[in-house]
Amino acid sequence: MFETIQRDWFGNARNDLLAGTVVALALIPEAIAFSIIAGVDPKVGLYASFCIAVVTAFAGGRTGMISAATGAMALLMVTLVREHGLEYLLAATLLTGVLQIGAGFAKLGSLMRFVSRSVVTGFVNALAILIFMAQLPELTNVTWHVYAMTAAGLGIIYLLPLVPVIGRAIPSPLVCIVALTAVSMTMGLDIRTVGDMGQLPDTLPVFLWPDVPLNLTTLTIIFPYAAALAVVGLLESMMTATIVDDLTDTPSDKNRECKAQGLANISAGLLGGMAGCAMIGQSIINVKSGGRGRLSSLAAGTLLLIMVVFLDDWISRIPMAALVAVMIMVSVGTFSWESLRNLKTHPISSSSVMIATVIVVVATHNLALGVFVGVLMAGLFFANKIARFMAVKSELLDDTTRRYEVIGQMFFATSDHFSESFDFKEVLERVVIDLSQAHFWDITSVGALDKVVMKFRREGTKVDVVGMNAATRTVVDRFGIYDKPEEVEKLMAGNS
């Protein structure tokens, strides 16, 4: 155990510290931008980012992943902040943390398996679109200087890494921010700066209990927000953890990560920060910069706070245009551009799940709703596909007896097709329904079978149902025994 701790923390110390520095520099503009999206002072996002990054460094289940104040979460808080104010946001943040810890103990991390790839892609794309859209207010009704600066900023961000040697050693978003700030200050441009957006931190964060009445009214106000925040936070964290798992080819403990996210949010709430979660873009930047261990996240959080507290005068002079450029980069980097190309090749059902997720999110600004719709659609499409695996064959055994053989999956979506497969008007003395190749998954299908038997009886036909035992074993909700390969084989072979 000690060895694991040592490896997680110091196995890659030099690279972790350098990557953490790169991440800290990139986190500052993001935390400020997300605070602005949520409608709170930049310090709320900056304190949150510090706190969440540091707590997840210690408690997290996915080493090398960066968590902080995020856009996905910020978007969910907008109305709460507007209607009830910051204190209620802090209270909601605490509750979010509690719910996430609960989810961690309930092992809900494993529920991620119901979120299909198309939904994940939709989530990511919707997030990128929302981050981009949130930048638009900074780009409307402004002078040409702002456009020029944003364009120059994007130029620096994307072109500088192409320069040999230096390009890979200096973070280009940092260069963009420093250069644009210098230009705006020397030219004395009258454009919006970070200082205009609200208060920056000038001290270390202090412990604060949210100033809200502790009663049921407060709970009814914050609970819907906290629930949505908890769901979206865990979703994005689990998705990001999977991405980091793939990138680094190492495993992670998802349920531990759920608890860590909860703990981080509780701490953030108590230090005057907003709720956050894992960040897809920053985690990619961290891995790309060589960050693998816990030290990278700790360094990112700590450096962020140090820089912000000591450089607050300078940070307040950063033009918003520089921030917008960085956020456009994050949005472009987060968007899954392959998914557009894949629209041609992927099945229409998958593509429509992805697109529906994006549309719902962009329309409601609520990632939780989008995921809900996506998962629901994916489930229905799946049921529809499986429903094709059902057929009823029939043969006349002699003049008075017909044998129907039911093959495949019987459940709510196939019940109608099943009932229509029988010819009740044929005059027969006896009908044999062979179910030994069928699987009955729910009571709708059992009901359909009952109805078929009854209809035959009403025509005066005697019905023999054979193979019933094997077919109905699946109705029972005893999923436990099907985990074993030999049980699955037995089940799918259809004999008891």
Add this chain to the structure above:
Amino acid sequence: MNESRDGDKKIITACIDGSGITESIIDTAAWASNTVGAPLKFLHVLEKATTPSVEDRSGAIGPGSVTHLLDELTELDEKRGKLAMELGKHMLEDAGLRARNAGVDEVSSQQRHGDLLEALKMCEDDTRIFVIGRLGEDHENHSHKLGAHLESLVRAIHTPIMVAVGHFATPESFMIAYDGSRTANTAIARIARSTLLKSMPGHVVMIGPENDLNQHNLKKATATLSSSGHDVHSHLRQGNVVDELAAFREEHDIGLMVMGAYGHSRMREFFVGSNTSKMISSSVVPLLLLR
């Protein structure tokens, strides 16, 4: 608890990693294999390097950055992995050859990806003795440091472990470091059941005050071994445990040190320090650790 339970068919598993003492590991393992007449298996574990293969601190993410990064990392890992696999194969071939020359008939080899401890646990069921080196690959230059793995391995594995050191010489006699503890008595019982040490004379050495309890324990341990056909003498000495054991070893020119390992909790050892670790790091002869 008889001979067959300890397993005539069970094998000696030797872990090699290409470090400076690989030859010593092979020789130690070959000796153990010949002495107990068990087949020998060489295990090479390809551990994933903790240091990343890409260093790009531009901090910028462009379109499709996840896919690009994933491709890049996969490609580099692939190259590293292939190279390590190739090197490992050669190493295993050389090891097999050396062991056959030392008279071992049945030699096999295996490569595994992942963690060394995981690999050892997987082999534990059919392994009679593990042979590992004192130095890990990362520790080439620190001749008296424990390999990064060793302590946690010894704690997690309950099969006897032989720790190979710098240079192997066929032991003519052995000594058992005995302290009267439960771990030590388990070790004695285990040795009594084994054939590994029957071929040579040995000493049961206890470092502690000259009192009845110690005398009694020591006598009992020696009797257990003698009754199973071992040729052992007992000694009770006073002084610093690690120093006295080393002095005794030198006086009698003993070639193999046997001891129960890590009888105390992590916590205690964190504060008090572990005799086992000190013994392992200072020993000049192979050690047989029993848990």
